[in-house]
Amino acid sequence: MNRGFYTLAENLPLKPGISLLRLEGDSSAFQRPGQFVQIELPGYFLKRPFSVCDWDEGGFSVIVEAAGSGTRELLALPSGTALLVHTGLGNGFTPPDSLGLGEDLLLIGVGTGLSPMAGLARRYPEAKVLLAFRRLEDAFGQELFAGHEVCVTEDLLSPLVAIPHRFFCACGSESAMRAVALHDRAGGQIAFDVRMGCGFGACMGGSKKTVHGYARVCREGPVFEKEELLWED
């Protein structure tokens, strides 16, 4: 984990209430899509966790949806605002090397869970993409997957069967990820959000049962192997 100040450089609306934010600053802690950052917001005690969408030498991007007061205020901040950010948190997606350019890889993003899929898509030019939304009119972000075969749907489950793939990477709400884990026959990796305290492993704020015992979503996760998660609760 690293900590630093980042400059909000760009707010690119993807649809009303959802933007791609670019933050400029040290990007040395980023290793893989699926890792997350915690952004401190003025006036709030807890930082807000967001998946990293992508990064380069000059900074990184996140996709933020106005879900409550903190995210609403974040989206309204003017460019140039300095934000304190914890970076390089959690473990990212690690599809097996045998996937090559990704022709057998399916990237599944549910809602803002599409954010780390955009970073993965750049690394796997042949990967197929499934973007699921509660309703089709909620859809956004297709432009982040230019050059890929993209399926946009409000029915998450049927495309899992219809699109051939050997491995998947999925990110979204816990309930959507549970459905993916239980329906997709391929192996895969899954990331989801839970409410967090510290985000770096010290408070046991968000733990998940796995076959290896209890795992902290912020530290052992947020990306888990499909096979290691236990969904009984």
Place this chain on the structure above:
Amino acid sequence: MGRLTTSLCGITLDNPVIPASGCFGYGYEYADLFDINCLGTFSFKGTTLHPRYGNALPRIAEAPSGMLNAVGLQNPGVDAVIREELPKLRTVFTKPVIANVSGFSIEEYREVCARLDAQPQVGWLEVNISCPNVHGGGMSFGTDPAMAAAVTKAVREVTTKPVIVKLSPNVTDIVSIARSCEDAGADAVALINTLLAMRIDLKTRRPVLANTTGGLSGPAVFPVALRMVWQVSQAVEIPVIGIGGISTAENVIEMLLAGASCVEIGAANLRDPWVCQHIIADLPDVMDRYGFSTVKDIIGGAHHA
């Protein structure tokens, strides 16, 4: 002796800054970020006889200037702590550590303390009779002076290490509880644990926490904690550890003035993992600014000014 030195039940602390239980894990997450040997000591996660998963999620909610938690004592159980966590801790922390103990019966407190008593790394046993997030244990022992005394006495019998009893603020008269712990043989009291609290989600119209209620901590509780430390330190002879809402060197000095011999810092570490290191570095300058030459001169200063 440095100017920051203080002592806790006969053991010297290089400084009065101690990360609080549940907010510092077993130290290693922080050891990756700074040399945790700069701390006075720290209190590790609440330990029970058997492994506990803790409460369902969500366990965390936000509050103005603070947070609620209902973790519910997730821990691997005392035997795994002794077998796995303490040996790992030894590689990054060379000072005696505070073992924080919880239980659901007097017998459990006694058993866990007996096993931790045999660990040379453990300097103190901190008996948590104030966890608001478990049912049938925890806080139910800390809200009744007779029960608090019974736990203290049972633990006292199985250890030669100093026994710190950690008190709940969720009582009408914290002074009487502190007195009964002292009478039952406690070597120190630590206060406060979290304040019972809750939040409701406007979208779902349901409590945010799966456990419905949780414990409030962070800067929001500092004045409450300070008041209780002030009252208790006047009423008992044993040392008082001041806990609750501390996040700056100024807060530390204020808590010492109220009568604390040292302080524990919880939620502030979750927000800023380097906060204790920075507070220790800031203390000398802030002491200079207010005219204190040593930490020992500060303790209880507000009572005889």
